Amino acid sequence: MNLVCHIGTPKTATTYLQETCAANPDWLRENGMVYPDLLSPIANHITLFYAAAQYVDPSAHAYGLRSMAEVAVFRGTLADQIRQQIAAAPPGVTTMLMSSENLTGNLGGPGVRELACLLRPLFDQVRIVVYLRRQDDAVLSMYGEFMRRGYHGAPFAEFVENALRPDPTPPYLNYRRLLGHWIEAFGAQAITVRLFDRAELVDGDVLTDFMAQVLGRRPDLAGLVPSGNGNESLSAPALEFLRLIQPMVPFQMNNTVNPARQRLERRINRLPGTPRPQMSAAQSARIMAHYRAANDWLRQTFFPDRPGPLFAPRPELPADSNLGRISLTEFARFTGEMLQ
Structure with missing residues (x-):
């Protein structure tokens, strides 16, 4: 089994891709792919982040994780779950898809190395796919997400200042620093970088582009039902x-x-x-x-x-x-x- 691990970045239609994959198991199977259950009720494989992070995120409490000792146990449980999903894959399925924007939005260098230690022994080949958007658009989009979720109440001018600090928020906008962690853990040859811009995407569509990267050819999307979740921005x-x-x-x-x-x-x-x-x-x-x-x-x-x-x-x-x-x-x- 080979793995294609889609790591975001945040606000590049990741929810749309995840929910489309989760809702179309038959189409994926017919095209040699499977989108696994990774012990999460949502399409985002956020459990990869919980298992690899070097801290306990508050949202992990809902999964019973409140200490690093519990995370270590969970990491082994998740590895067993992946093995079971590989073993249960139908004949002809040779590629497993995983996807979580948390892997770029929240995971630092040590966490990326931990993730590599988790995934590489389980697969014959691991490929990383990442979408990057220009930083000004990313800052504006992430500000909208921070306001939507209630992460903090800073005005936009202050949010821009935070994005320009040595330890910026959001933390993933320095693409050299971000991808350096993934190059160190998986090798540059394993990483496919796509620009999140309609002019750069296959047929101007992120779903078509993503499947083209996975399949290595222009996909026939007949029978694939896109998710209705566009995660539209607010005014x-x-x-x-x-x-x-x-x-x-x-x-x-x-x-x-x-x-x-x-x-x-x-x-x-x-x-x-x-x-x-x-x-x-x-x-x-x-x-x-x-x-x-x-x-x-x-x-x-x-x-x-x-x-x-x-x-x-x-x-x-x-x-x-x-x-x-x-x-x-x-x-x-x-x-x-x-x-x-």
Whole structure:
């Protein structure tokens, strides 16, 4: 059995790919693939992250993991589960797919090495597939996710500052640092890097592109039913609403996931998607300048035939961001959505 491990990055349609794979076992089987059950009720193989991380994430508490000793036991249990899934694979199935954006969003270098120790003995070959988007888009998208989930209540300008620190949030935007961990653990030849841009994707579609990377050819997607989960972004006023209420309903409380926040999730996802959030042209230019050296390395290492820069400037962006603004009427309307 060979393994294709899709590692995100976050906000590159990973939920869409995961749920599509989980919902189409027959199509995958007909094409020689299986998307396994890795001891999780969700399509995201987040248990790979729990087993490899060098700390106990609060969300792992729901899996009974509260200490590193329990994680060590779980790691062995997960390895046994993978072996069982390999043994149960139908004839003709030669590729197992795994996918979790947590492997790039939350896993550091020691964790990547731990993951390699877990996976490499179980498979004849391991391939890593990763999608990378330009950092200004990634920062804006991740800010929306932080507001949606209630991770913190920082305004967007502060979030941008955090993205430019030596220990940035999000932590995965320096692609040289990020991929260096995976090159060290799996080798550069095992890593396929794709740019999350319609102009770069096969047929301009991430699902078609992903299956093309797995199969090594342009896929015939007839019979494959895409997931309806597009994980759409929220509007700029909705993000400001969520930022303002975050101190009252944060994601985490008492060192565990806040059940009050979880109960709001469905209602939050009903908030409007327009007007779409936009950063300013100056913010975009500053972010991309900060990551220019890492992007030059990325181009030279994985796209040596491409002229630079890897990501073009964005002159179409406005002079002022539309984030951080909400009218009293919008606030009242969104509050009503939360109460329904």
